[in-house]
Amino acid sequence: MMNGQSWAGMGAGMGIGMIGMAIFCMLIIVLIVVLVARMLGFGGRADKKPQKTALDILQDRYAAGEIQRDEYEQKKSSLDN
The missing domain is CATH 1.10.1200 (Non-ribosomal Peptide Synthetase Peptidyl Carrier Protein; Chain A)
Incomplete structure (x- = not known):
């Protein structure tokens, strides 16, 4: 134990950080896919x-x-x- 914290408490903090990093990476990937799709002409308005x-x-x-x-x-x- 370090300063009254257990190892389980430290592991939970690392898990939240890993989830946050995974969400951030997914957002970056989605952003890249959307930008590439728009550059190639996909995702345009159908009513043009x-x-x-x-x-x-x-x-x-x-x-x-x-x-x-x-x-x-x-x-x-x-x-x-």
């Missing part, structure tokens, strides 16, 4: 919509009646070039 091209926007404007046919044809031909 593909970006519209200029031609898509032009067609939407023509369909909505914002521009006339001649303006649509002119802009479409300039996009094709």
